[in-house]
Amino acid sequence: MSTTLPISVVICAYTEQRWDDVHAAVASVRAQRHAPFEIIVVVDHNPALHARLKASLPDVTVVENREDRGLSGGKNTGVAVARGDVVAFLDDDAVAAPGWLEAFAGHYDDPKVAGVGGLTLPLWPGSTPSGALVDDPVPATTGTRPRWFPEEFDWTVGCTYRGLTPGPVRNVMGGNASFRRDMFPIAGGFSSGIGRSFHKRPLGCEETEFCIRLRQRSPGSELIYDDQAVIWHRVPSERARFAYFRERCYAEGLSKALVTQSVGSQDGLASERAHALRTLPRGVLAGVSDAVKGDRAGLGRAGAITVGLAWTAWGYAMGQYAARRRTRRSRRLVARAGPGDVRGREETT
Template sequence: MNVTPLHPVTISVVICAYTDRRWDDIHAAVASVRAQTHAPHEIVLVVDHNPALQARLADSLPDVVVVANREDRGLSGGKNTGVAVARGEVVAFLDDDAVAAPGWLAAFAAGYDDPAVAGVGGLTLPLWPGSTTSAELVSAPVPASTGRRPRWFPEEFDWTVGCTYRGLKPGPVRNVMGGNASFRREVFAVAGGFSSGIGRTFHKRPLGCEETEFCIRLRQRRPAAELLYDDQAIIWHRVPVERARFAYFRERCYAEGLSKALVTRSVGAQDGLASERAHALKTLPLGALRGLGATLRGDLAGAGRAAAITVGLAWTAWGYGIGSTAGARTARAAR
């Protein structure tokens, strides 16, 4: 961690953890941050209302700032706690079941050479079942194997497993993805923190979008702020066996629809659905046609990918409709 930074900006890395079932994952994530060519200012590990895990991690990672989530249970509270503790000029977020490529922070740092840039997100690649284990990644953070993607799983829906999806291009974006993101620390005073009513909590459904709502809120309060997607800021995110199944795929799509309804209730439908409309109207139809074309060329799994795109879009729209209806009822009752 004594490598001279390629750019002068200081970056604190926040990792949120909640369960000892990810013990090896957490240590692999920390090891990958230690191995960065742009040395982190500090590593902040926020433990979500689990004192026993916090004590174990503090003992095993003495060079890491290990703190308890000071806010409500869930990812938003953990991230807010990490921001409050961090002292770097930039705060970067890494999922506890992900590992970063050695140039991850250097790519982020380069983005902040432009003073207009308020946030930079990166490329998240999946580690499918059968990939290099987390225990192996502790000593060698770059995976030798990324496992095997289910043949029916469309790249356009990689967001369902927390990864970058087909159709996202480097450059300015509406929002970055939360597990591979960074922001100038100063913008949190402008936009506030991540909303505890949106995103992963103790809710039984796999909700998300806390970073989407935050980014939109930031741009609404500081319109000149620019957010970038840089595909050189690379991490690998683990996909457990249960999340590589079609049942989870459908559930995650439905939950995303519910989450989008919460986002639009907070920031408005125009901003809240702008990127989703473009993805649904352009990227997904092209993906379905690509799958059908592959089927005609002899790849029978292409039909499965086309069907999954259709089902995924339908389930997401269904979740959004249910969430919007419930929100309207709540608003009427409040009045």
Template sequence: MNISVVICAYTERRWDDVHAAVASVRAQRHRPYEIILVVDHNPDLLQRLAASLPEVTVVANAERRGLSGGKNTGVAVARGDVVAFLDDDAVAAPGWLAAFAKHYDDPAVAGVGGRTLALWPGSPSSAELRYGHRLLEGGEPAEAGRRPAWFPEEFDWTVGCTYRGMVPGPIRNLMGGNASFRREVFAVAGGFADGIGRSHHRRPLGCEETEFCIRLRQRSPRSELVYDEEAVIWHRVPAERARFAYFRERCYAEGLSKALVTRSVGTGDGLASERAHALRTLPRGVARGLRAAVRGDAAGLGRAAAITVGLAWTVWGYGVGSASGVRRSEEPAMVGAQR
């Protein structure tokens, strides 16, 4: 199974992160067919990365600025049977691509996603990870930093990581920074929607992969998407994203993003997983935090409160996005990635 790996980059501040990501892909047991690095409207960075990584295909984002355009550009360039996506501030375990590849023997499988673990503040730097320092045998970071005591696992999605409540097996949508799809499905579903997901907009929007996965399943109902926790990556969480202020802002932005998603694919499919998470997983998380507080873990009360605030801010963002609409410049349009 030939797998092309696409990494989207946009800023010089992640220079070491990007190189660490590329090094981790090169170290895969299942050798990548090619590595494609898409640079988002930054000519200086494009030139520097092309010179620094001569064995990598470095291209400019050919579409509108943002993560969706970068991913669509990577898909258009890719030649592999499968296209895998890795965040530019993440490193993949050596078995990452192998875990993806084993599922594609089943022709019904259209996409496979993996488990994303956090590299919290205090973890090894990207330069150390790039050169193999402070790693355990098998490629696992020797240290993963320190999770804030108040930070609930149910909301790890706010920092781009797998969250409590995800179960291996069939899933509605994959997480965009650790995902793979058969290249042929982009001709069926179209590309990632322009106007959904990360861009240079001031709010940390998301959900471009959610909207894409739902749209794919709507157009190809027999296609299966699978979550495999053996496909592991580690995603860096900078100090500013481990703060409560960012947590609230990210939850609100997720609500806005979900409003965009439901406008594209409908509320039934667009909110099915979110309803289950809100009605089952989150109440259990609150109860777990309160029990921990009673047993003497004062941070348990903080986790219970964070779950409550996170849900409220997400619902607030969704309500605002649904009632007033998101700005015209952020409205989704299906472009690119059609072959």
């Protein structure tokens, strides 16, 4: 296992409301057994926060997002600044276990490994506050999970979901991920048209689209999920509510439609098909079985799985419909312009 692999850690921040969270995230990276080569905090179009973090974190590289607003632009900025052989990403409202980078580093002795992701566990409402995690990144309590909330849908709060097993995977989760830095020129950066930005809906999938694109352009590369690379991710109380759960599922469907437009439906939906056909039916049966045994919340979990799948599928259908409308509109504009006008436009762009 490599003990000297230089790993740059990128944390993207955007709001003063996560001030304690950001400092806890940075402290957890400083405490790694495999010391980071550098810590980079990218601030997303918030000059006041940039100035405050730069003053409070003098030993950290604090930079402003140089690209479009959102996670994709922030990550691309971090990669451009990074000097390590590997670039790791940690969410600004998460803390890493002391062995996080050590687990990542162990896989990069294999030249086929292009990226490694880890296990993300939820910090539910009532968990250890961020201020306490500055001194010790291991939470004393992880709070209370809503009894209706199915583990199969923990991805809706940015965490590892039931059904994901260690080993090779199609994509890793963006808030707990690492990639060889030399893969970015091959795959290209994160797409600014996908994922969290100034959009009101809680979109995602920028890391999914990036990972698929990486594998398509570098077919011999592997992406690995290692459940020993552990982080804890905070879940605010508003994201532990059913209304957010349903909205996040719908937004995921919209995001998946964007992903399939970029990389194709075969790769873009391969993992989702397996999850929907195998893991989710088992989850529904388990919920019903729990209810029969006296756990009434089991019916809530079974119902949430059913609603979550339906809302995700509905979001995907609406995303596909919107894409077809955009395509038809573009074709009509081209037809009205005529070949000469189109050729002239191409020559001037």
